Amino acid sequence: MAENEVWIFAEQEDGVLNSVALELTGKARQLADELRTKVGAVLLGYHCEALAKELAAHGADTIYLADHPALRYYRTLPYARVICDLVREHRPQIVIYGATVVGRDLAPRIASELWTGLTADCTDLQIGDYDDPFTSRHHDQILYQIRPAFGGNVIATIVGPNHRPQMATVREGVMKLTPADNHRPFQTIPVTPRITDAEEVVEIIERHRTEREVDLRKAQIIVSGGAGVGSKEGFDLLRELANVLGGAVGASRAAVDAGYISKAHQVGQTGTTVRPRLYIACGISGAVQHRAGMQESSKIIAINTNPDAPILSMAHYAIIGDLNQVIPMMIRAYRGH
Amino acid sequence: MSLNLIVLAKQVPDTKNVTGETMKEDGTVNRQALPAIFNPDDLCALELALSVRDLYGGTVTIMSMGPPRAMEILRDALCRGADRAILLSDKLFAAADTLATSYTLAKAIRKLGMPDIVFCGRQAIDGDTAQVGPQLAEKLHVPQATYVKEARLEDGHLRVTKDVENGYEILRIPMPALLTVTAGIQPRPPAVKRLLKYKRVKTIFDLQSELKEKYPDLSKEELDRKVEEETRALAERDLLIPVWTAEDIGANPERIGLKGSPTRVKKVEGVILRGGESKIIPATEAGIASLVQELKAGHILS
Structure with a gap:
């Protein structure tokens, strides 16, 4: 199977690639190198050919470009049609998608049509061997799909030994972005979509987009608050520290659920995965759910009144x-007096 | 208009309450030690279905695949206003992944007759995969909308509002269609009158174990006859939740349960806390000042 490619779904909207598409490309490059094969990126849209170069710079060898007015905005049925047709024609061994709202809508639809396995929300992908206890067959170099389960309390390794392609969605912000090389050679393969009336039945009547309130994935310093912050106003102190240090404000699920701050700030398994240079956890006890989203931060400071809090x-x-005393001390110390 | 609406629901372990005792030594979760609840997003799906029915007329059928105990959430759904409940339960369904599950559900729905709208929760809290909805839509060959928070009818089509990454969209979808419903819709509480009626609702599993206990000396044949009698009596009073097996829905044994699942769990590990390298910083001006100095020296702070 070594010649079969590793593919990524290159999600874009309004001519801008979702950053997860580039994260996936870097990961696919690593997997493909190990499997001695090529990386294919599947790019669907309208007037989006300019994005091919960006995908190539991050590791894609082949860009399958379906450029068509019916693909201008993401809709499940036309996108699934094009990708299923492409997979049947080119037989990639692996296809990965971002675990975004779009990826989680599209990938299962494709998996069902192709009758193949799909693992959701992976936090790591590796290549390894597998001995199937049911068939006693040995499988060389298949995809280990690693994901948290049970609300983040366990980590499961999933395999799909007998079906191709092996498919997974991957959490945003989890795979590290590899540096771009704008001189990598690549090939664009234009694809003519076969979209029929049956795929055109759903109509987008209105589209509403708002600016991201905060993009935690790009923040190098994050000051994050939990239930211990105690109130909406309590977050003002965290905002002040974040401003002074040049960082962003994050939160635990408990703080978001309590209504102290909006969901856009949530770090953790059901929020954003972050790996900043410095993560300051204030009044966060450290549920598995939360730790899963921040444990790869380079340095972690935890402030908590409870000496038994797991975060410590x-x-x-x-x-x-008490964070209400410690944070002002930090601000004073940083300002240097 | 009389709409035929189906809601799919799952009974799940309450993963928010996982503690040390619920983790087994091998790092897997002891499901028995956790309370079993109505999957929260599925309650939202039920509410959206009930509100569509209340607006336009029709019936809401709630269906769940699971062990005998999963009838608890079906009873709950009846108390909240569902018109009919069906339990899909068979040992052959066990250990199904999302694909085998969607195949099974599709077979059951086809047996029931194609509905106008299928409602699912966006995802279940035990797996968080959000895959069964879209897979089922494909198996039924109907269009789908995921992350839906509002739905109404407009000249014979569905008009739904769905969440997307940075905003929302309004879609127009022909029926039949499948919707997965996102959290945030407040489910109605059970109605008192319905609670009184449906506390007596049972499945054949309940009757089997009750009658076995009540008549320990009966032969298997006699017991089976008794179960059949009582089943009929309950059904007449609208207090029976039918149980459908793999055979009842005409499922291909190769496509269901573990056998029909392309994915396999290779390994499960408990999450291990990184530890042992914490440096305790005193919560004093001097302690904090030296921490900040250290971070500046290490280029963590600039």
Whole structure:
């Protein structure tokens, strides 16, 4: 199977690639190198050919470009039709998608039509061997799809030994972005979509987009608050520290559920996965759910009044104390007096 | 108009309450130790279905695939206003992944007759995959809309509002269609009158174990006859939740359960806390100042 490519779905909207598409390309490059094969990126849209170069710079060898007015905006049925047809024609061994609203709508539809396996929300992908206890067959170099389950309490490794392509959706912000090389050679293969009336039945009547309130994935310093912040107003102090340090404000699910701050700020399994240079956890106890989304931060400071809070033992610097006293101390210390 | 609406629901372990005791030594979760609840998004799906029925007329059928105990959520759905409930339960369904599950559900729905709208929750809290809805839509060959928060009819079509990454969209979809419903719709509470009626609702599993306990000396044949009698009596009073097996829905045994699942769990590990390297910083001006100095020296802070 070594010649079969590793593919990614290159999600774009209004001519801009979703950053997860580039994260996936980097990961696919790594998998394809190990499998000694090529990386294919499947790019669907209208007037979006300019994005091919960006995908190539991050590791794609072949861009399958379906450029068609019916593909201008994402709709499940036309997108699924084009990708299923492409998969049947080119037989990639692996296809990965971002676990975005679009990816999670599209990938299962495709998996069902192709009658193949799909693992949701992976946080890692690896290549390895597998001995199937049911068939006693040995499988060389298949895809290990690694994901948290049970609300983040366990990590499961899933395989799909007997079906191709092997498919997974991958959480945003989890795979590291590899540096771009604008001189990588690549090939664009134009694709003529076969979209019939049956795929055109759903009509987008209105589209509403708002600016992202905060993009935690790009923040290098994150000051994050949990239930211990105690109130909406309590977050003002965290905002002040974030401003002083040049960072962004994050939150645990408990703080978001309590209504202290909007969901856009949520770090963790059901929020955003972050890996900033510095993560300051204030009044966050450290549920598995939350740790899953921030444990790869380079340095972690935890401030908590409870000496038994799990977050303290995983932090590089543990401060047992009241955040309302400790944060002002930090601000004063940083300003240098 | 009389709409035929189906809601699919799952009974799930309450993963929010996972503690040390619910984790087994091998790192897997002891499902038995967790309370079983109505999957939260599925309650939202039920509410949206009930509100569509209340507006336009029709019937809401709630269906769940699971062990005998899953009838608890079906009873709950009846108390909240569902018109009919069906339990899909068979040992052959066990250990199904999302694809085998969607195949099974599609077979059951086809047995029921193609509905106008199928409602699913966006995702279940035990797996968080959000895959069964779209897979089922494909198996039924109907269009889908995921992350739906509003739905109404407009000249014979569905008009739905769905969440997208940075905003929302309004779609026009012909019926039949499948919708997956996102959290945030407040489910109605059970109605008192319905609670009184449906606390007596049962499945054949309940009757089998009750009668076995009540008549321990009966032969298997006699017991089966008794179960059949009582089943009929309950059905006449509208208090029976039918149980459908793999055979009842005409499922291909190769397509269901573990056998029909392309994905396999290779390994499950408990999440291990990284630890042992924390440096305790005193919560004093001096302690914090030296921490900030250290971070500046290490180029963590600039």
